[in-house]
Amino acid sequence: METKTFRSRAATKIVWPVLALALLILVNVLLDARSFNSFTDAFREGAFLHISFKNGYPSGALIDILNHGSKVMILALGMSLVIATGGVDLSVGAVMAISGATAAVLTVRGLPPTVVIPIALLISMVCGLWNGILVGMLKIQPIVATLILMVAGRGVAQMITGAQIITFHSPVMEFIGNGRLAWLPLPFPFILVLIMLFITWVSTRKTAIGLLVESVGSNPTASRFAGVRATSVIMMAYIFSGFCAGIAGLIAASNIKAADPTHAGLLLEMDAIFAVVVGGTALTGGRFFLGGAIIGGILIQTLTTTMYAQDVSADVAPLPKAIVVLIVCLIQSETFRNKLSKTWRRKQS
Amino acid sequence: MNANHAHRKTNGSILPCLLTALALTGTLLVGCSSKQSEKQEGQITVGFSQIGAESGWRTANTQSIKSEAEKRGVDLRFSDAQGKQENQIRAIRTFIQQKVDVIAFSPVVETGWQPVLEEAKRAGIPVFLTDRAVDVTDDSLYVSFIGSDFIEEGRRAGEWLAKKMDGKAKIAELQGTTGSAPAIDRKKGFEAFIADYPEMTIIKSQSGDFTRAKGKEVFEAFLRSPEGSEINALYAHNDDMALGAIQAIEEAGKKPGTDIVIVSIDGVHDAFQAILDGKLNCTVECNPLIGPQVFDAVEKYLAGEELPKRIQIEEGVFDENIVTQEVLDKRQY
Numbered sequence: 220m221e222t223k224t225f226r227s228r229a230a231t232k233i234v235w236p237v238l239a240l241a242l243l244i245l246v247n248v249l250l251d252a253r254s255f256n257s258f259t260d261a262f263r264e265g266a267f268l269h270i271s272f273k274n275g276y277p278s279g280a281l282i283d284i285l286n287h288g289s290k291v292m293i294l295a296l297g298m299s300l301v302i303a304t305g306g307v308d309l310s311v312g313a314v315m316a317i318s319g320a321t322a323a324v325l326t327v328r329g330l331p332p333t334v335v336i337p338i339a340l341l342i343s344m345v346c347g348l349w350n351g352i353l354v355g356m357l358k359i360q361p362i363v364a365t366l367i368l369m370v371a372g373r374g375v376a377q378m379i380t381g382a383q384i385i386t387f388h389s390p391v392m393e394f395i396g397n398g399r400l401a402w403l404p405l406p407f408p409f410i411l412v413l414i415m416l417f418i419t420w421v422s423t424r425k426t427a428i429g430l431l432v433e434s435v436g437s438n439p440t441a442s443r444f445a446g447v448r449a450t451s452v453i454m455m456a457y458i459f460s461g462f463c464a465g466i467a468g469l470i471a472a473s474n475i476k477a478a479d480p481t482h483a484g485l486l487l488e489m490d491a492i493f494a495v496v497v498g499g500t501a502l503t504g505g506r507f508f509l510g511g512a513i514i515g516g517i518l519i520q521t522l523t524t525t526m527y528a529q530d531v532s533a534d535v536a537p538l539p540k541a542i543v544v545l546i547v548c549l550i551q552s553e554t555f556r557n558k559l560s561k562t563w564r565r566k567q568s
Numbered sequence: 569m570n571a572n573h574a575h576r577k578t579n580g581s582i583l584p585c586l587l588t589a590l591a592l593t594g595t596l597l598v599g600c601s602s603k604q605s606e607k608q609e610g611q612i613t614v615g616f617s618q619i620g621a622e623s624g625w626r627t628a629n630t631q632s633i634k635s636e637a638e639k640r641g642v643d644l645r646f647s648d649a650q651g652k653q654e655n656q657i658r659a660i661r662t663f664i665q666q667k668v669d670v671i672a673f674s675p676v677v678e679t680g681w682q683p684v685l686e687e688a689k690r691a692g693i694p695v696f697l698t699d700r701a702v703d704v705t706d707d708s709l710y711v712s713f714i715g716s717d718f719i720e721e722g723r724r725a726g727e728w729l730a731k732k733m734d735g736k737a738k739i740a741e742l743q744g745t746t747g748s749a750p751a752i753d754r755k756k757g758f759e760a761f762i763a764d765y766p767e768m769t770i771i772k773s774q775s776g777d778f779t780r781a782k783g784k785e786v787f788e789a790f791l792r793s794p795e796g797s798e799i800n801a802l803y804a805h806n807d808d809m810a811l812g813a814i815q816a817i818e819e820a821g822k823k824p825g826t827d828i829v830i831v832s833i834d835g836v837h838d839a840f841q842a843i844l845d846g847k848l849n850c851t852v853e854c855n856p857l858i859g860p861q862v863f864d865a866v867e868k869y870l871a872g873e874e875l876p877k878r879i880q881i882e883e884g885v886f887d888e889n890i891v892t893q894e895v896l897d898k899r900q901y
Contacts, residue, residue, distance in 0.1 A: 255794075273821055274821075386838060475784055479781065482780075532773075533743060533775030
C-alpha cells in the first residue's frame with residue numbers, strides 16, 4: 220500500500236515538468252506557424268519539429284536537444300541521489316573539466332581509450348570521494364564542502380592541461396560525444412543517458428540503496444538508530460555524482476574533440492540542480508525521482524535551443540528563460556495551484 | 569541526544585577552520601604569485617590583474633607580461649581573476665592597500681569600474697588598461713589604454729570578407745560573450761564596414777560565448793533554421809567559436825572553408841592549423857604579446873612623459889594565401 224501511494228505521487232509529480240515541456244514545444248510550433256503563415260508546415264525543413272535523415276541518422280532540433288542536453292541529464296542523475304541525502308554537489312562542473320582534461324592529455328600522450336576512459340572516470344570518482352569525506356565523515360555543510368572543489372577543481376583542470384585547450388584525435392574518444400550506433404540511431408550521448416538511467420534506477424529502486432539514501436535524507440537520526448550507516452551512504456552518493464560528472468566531462472570534451480578546462484561544464488551544476496528540482500525532487504532531501512530529473516534536463520536544453528531557433532538576441536535571452544523557469548516553478552507549487560483553482564471556482568459560482 | 573550533541577560539537581570546531589581555509593583561499597587568489605620579496609631602491613612595483621586563463625591567447629598574453637617584467641626587473645604582483653569582475657575589483661583594492669606604483673588590468677567586462685578606479689585615483693596610483701577598455705564617464709581615471717583596437721579588427725574582418733565574396737554574402741555571425749568589449753566592438757566594426765555593401769547581410773547572429781562548445785551548438789542551430797541553407801559566410805568574433813562551428817558544418821555534411829567561407833579573429837595556433845587544412849579562410853590577428861609595449865608606457869609615464877589615451881598594438885591579417893607550415897611553426901602562441 221505504502222509503495223503504491225508513493226508511486227502515484229511520483230507519477231503526479233512528473234506530470235508538471237512534462238506539461239511544461241509540451242507547452243514549450245507548442246510555443247515553438249506556434250512561432251514557426253506564424254513565420255511560415257500556416258500550421259501545416261510544422262514539420263517542414265527549418266521548423267522546430269522537422270526531422271531529416273542525414274546518412275540514415277535522424278537529425279533536427281529535437282535530436283539536438285537530446286544530444287546537447289545529455290550532459291545535464293547525466294549530471295542530474297548523480298545530483299538526484301546527492302540531493303536526496305539532503306546535500307548538494309556544486310563541484311560537478313569542475314569535475315567535468317578535470318575528467319575532460321585528463322582524458323585529453325592522456326589521449327594526446329598516445330594512450331588507448333581503454334586506459335584513458337577508466338583513468339578519467341576513476342579520477343572523477345576520487346573527486347566525488349573527496350566531497351563524500353568532507354560531507355559524510357567531517358560533517359561539513361554540503362554547499363561549502365563542494366564549493367571548495369568547485370573553485371579548486373577548475374584550477375586542477377587548468378594545471379593538467381597547462382591552461383591550454385588540448386585538441387585530440389582519436390576515433391573512439393570522438394565517438395563518445397558525436398557518434399551514432401547503426402542499430403539505435405540516436406546521438407550516442409543520449410544512449411549513455413539511457414544506460415546511466417537504467418543502471419541508476421536498477422541499483423537504487425531494485426535494491427535497498429534507494430531506500431537508504433532517502434532515509435538518510437529525510438531523517439538522519441532515525442535512520443542511524445535503525446542501523447543505517449549514514450556516512451557510507453552519503454559517501455556513495457557523492458562518489459556516484461563524481462562518476463556521472465566524469466562521464467559528462469568525457470562527452471563535453473568529445474563533443475568539440477578538445478578539452479577546454481576553463482569553459483567545460485561551466486555553470487552546469489546550476490542547470491543540473493534546476494533539472495533535479497523541476498523534476499520533482501525537493502532540495503530538502505528525502506525523496507528522488509530519476510525520471511523527473513531526465514525530463515528536467517530535457518526541459519532546460521529545450522529552453523536554450525528555443526532561444527537559438529527563435530532568433531532571440533543574446534542580450535535579452537536570459538529574460539524569456541527566467542520567465543519560463545518562473546512558470547514551471549509556479550505550476551509545480553501546490554500552494555499556487557490551490558490558490559489558482561480557488562479563484563477559478565469563485566469566479567464560476 | 570548523544571548523536572545530536574556530537575554533531576554540534578564537530579560543527580563547532582570545523583567552522584572556524586573552514587573560515588580560515590576560505591580566507592586563505594581568498595588571499596591566495598588575490599595575492600597569488602606576488603612574491604613578497606624585499607623591494608629594492610628604485611624598483612617599480614606593478615600590480616597586474618589578468619582576466620583568467622581562458623584560452624591559449626590569454627596564456628600567451630600573461631606570459632608576455634610576466635617575462636617582460638622579469639627582464640626589466642619590475643616587481644610584478646600578478647593576480648588571476650578567474651573570469652570574475654568581483655575578483656578583479658578585490659585585486660585592485662589589494663594593490664591600492666599595498667601601495668604599488670602602477671596598476672594595470674584587463675577588465676572582464678566594460679561596466680562597473682567607476683568606484684574602484686576612483687579609489688585608485690584618490691590613492692594617487694596611475695592605472696593602465698590592457699587589451700580591453702572600460703566604460704567610465706571620467707577618462708582621467710586611467711592613464712592610457714594599451715591594446716588592440718577591436719573595432720578595427722571587426723572592420724578588417726569585414727574588409728577581407730567583402731573582397732573574398734565580391735561584396736555578396738549571406739553572413740552568420742557568432743558573437744562573443746554578451747556585454748564584453750571585444751564582442752561589442754568587433755560587431756560594431758564589422759557592421760560599419762559591410763554597411764557600404766547592400767548585398768552583404770547578416771542573416772543570423774547569436775552569442776557563442778567565445779567557446780568552442782557554444783560555437784558548435786549555436787552554429788548547428790543556425791544550419792537547422794529556415795535560412796540555414798542560405799548561409800555562405802561565417803564571421804566569428806574569435807577563433808575558438810569558428811573552430812566549433814567548423815565541426816558543426818562538417819557534421820551537417822558541408823565543407824567548411826568552401827561551402828561556407830569563414831573569417832574569425834585572434835590568430836591562435838589551432839586557427840592557423842585550420843587554415844592550413846583548408847577549413848578556415850582567414851583570421852585577423854589580435855596580438856597578445858603586449859608586454860614590451862605595456863612596460864615601455866609605464867616607464868615613460870613614471871619618467872614624466874605625456875602618453876596618448878590610446879596605444880595601438882601592431883597586428884596582421886592572415887588568410888589562406890599567406891599561411892604556410894613555416895608561418896605556423898614561427899607562431900609563439
